[in-house]
Amino acid sequence: MNRAWWTLGLVVSSTIVGLMGTDLVLPAVPHLPEALGGDPARAQLVLAAYVGGSCIGLLGFGMLGDRVATPHLFIGSLLATAMLSLACGQAPTIGALIALRVVQGIVASGPAVFAPGIINAMFDEEGAVKAIGVLASIESLAPALAPIAGVALLALGGWQLSFEVMSGLAVVLAVLLAFTAKVPQVSRRRSGSFLALLGDLTFLRYAFSQAFVLGGLLVFVFGMPAVFVRVHGGTLTDFIVMQVCGIATFMVAANLTSRLVARMGAERVIAIGTWLAAAGAFAQFGYAVMGGRSAWVITALFVPVNSGLGLRGPPGFFRAILASHGDDARGSALVMLFVLGVAAMGTALVSPWIERGSIPVAGVALVLHALSVACLSFLPKLPEAGARA
Incomplete structure (x- = not known):
């Protein structure tokens, strides 16, 4: 049971990394036109592109869940998020950043898709309801706390630092999940749609x-x-x-x-x-x-x-x-x-x-x-x- 809750903690943390894609980056958006060119309207697309990519990713990971093992998809999503976050931090123009954000949103949506199914596989109904309550509680803090952290990161290292922190957290979580936890297979139906x-x-x-x-x-x-x-x-x-x-x-x-x-x-x-x-x-x-x-x-x-x-x-x-x-x-x-x-x-x-x-x-x-x-x-x-x- 202790191992199950450790795995749950890592799974919850992984979903928060995906949420950071909007909330942690939010304070940097007004400064992007000066850094990368463009205007405030295009800078807002940096947020919209991530949300749009996330919608695509939700459907994509939902379909891939039938064909690829959950641990591979979950950890692969984190590693891909790390790489795309680094790439976002190196974007030379606002247009390039918007394009990269679409892909970042796609790959970062994996943990959110699989987290409820992982909980379903690890716990009975009472434990699952409790675990989802914990998941929802922690996730609810992200919109409140992440922008505050984003302001601090912006002051410390500019707009790039938020992406670099997101990348580092994704790598750490992927390594911990691979070597210290056992991510269960989410229930799947190959005939489903x-x-x-x-x-x-x-x-x-x-x-x-x-x-x-x-x-x-x-x-x-x-x-x-x-x-x-x-x-x-x-x-x-x-x-x-x-x-x-x-x-x-x-x-x-x-x-x-x-x-x-x-x-x-x-x-x-x-x-x-x-x-x-x-x-x-x-x-x-x-x-x-x-x-x-x-x-x-x-x-x-x-x-x-x-x-x-x-x-x-x-x-x-x-x-x-x-x-x-x-x-x-x-x-x-x-x-x-x-x-x-x-x-x-x-x-x-x-x-x-x-x-x-x-x-x-x-x-x-x-x-x-x-x-x-x-x-x-x-x-x-x-x-x-x-x-x-």
């Missing part, structure tokens, strides 16, 4: 409900910095306080989930978490419609949304993997692709109206949370007996 999963209503129940809850939260998070500063006349400190409170409550809820699932069953915990998040989103929208601008009230109403996600996130993701019926890599890839897609589309819908305050942001978030509730209400559930004891 993405189309089969997309036609499975039970899988879609968990995948879409997960994507709508998390996507709704992300749309709100992505929109509120501009609302706080440009509309409410506040500062980024207001946003940081909201984020810290949200992350803290998410972590507490996510790490209580395994006990609640053992007592109440996974489906009930998923339902409670989904409805709690939706209630928080409804309260946020109601406060926005009433013209509310208090950062403290907005933060307080953000707490139930994060608590709800923390409760339903680990069992919801795990049951999505179970509902893929052995096609773990494709199932995990689709869930993450749905999350990215929902967050991107929701943010795009909000963007033209962002200077009208929190009503558009909270409104789109509420619609997404309502869709999550609808998924649980109308799509068939996985029988509790279908989960491993």
Whole structure:
């Protein structure tokens, strides 16, 4: 068991390296036009290119999981990430960096695809829900802490240092996984396909409900910095306080989930978490419609949304993997692709109206949370007996 948790720690750390591709590099983006040429708009493509590459990588690794051993793909992804990160740090122009970032995003998405399946292979249901809670808690810290580290790295060694640190961490983790841990084979189905999963209503129940809850939260998070500063006349400190409170409550809820699932069953915990998040989103929208601008009230109403996600996130993701019926890599890839897609589309819908305050942001978030509730209400559930004891 100790070895399993050591392996889990390395797996979680590997997924964080992938997340660093945006958050660690973010503080350097405004300085790229001076360093590499181009303009601020092209510099933003450095972020968009990585996200786009990640979407391609999710599908690619999902398919490769049927044909190549999980340890080889997992460690190979880390080594490829290390090489591409070094190459990014040596890019001579902004155009070259954008092109390299697409490839970097593709190769860096491997750990995120295989981590849930690895957890499924190492633990029983209670242990897996607990492990996914730990995974989600640590991953939730990355968007908050990585930009701070990025600022320090930028001051120490310029824009290249963030890429070099990412490369070094990827190499260290690859070596540790190869020589001190045993990465299990993720369950796979050679006859499986993405189309089969997309036609499975039970899988879609968990995948879409997960994507709508998390996507709704992300749309709100992505929109509120501009609302706080440009509309409410506040500062980024207001946003940081909201984020810290949200992350803290998410972590507490996510790490209580395994006990609640053992007592109440996974489906009930998923339902409670989904409805709690939706209630928080409804309260946020109601406060926005009433013209509310208090950062403290907005933060307080953000707490139930994060608590709800923390409760339903680990069992919801795990049951999505179970509902893929052995096609773990494709199932995990689709869930993450749905999350990215929902967050991107929701943010795009909000963007033209962002200077009208929190009503558009909270409104789109509420619609997404309502869709999550609808998924649980109308799509068939996985029988509790279908989960491993």
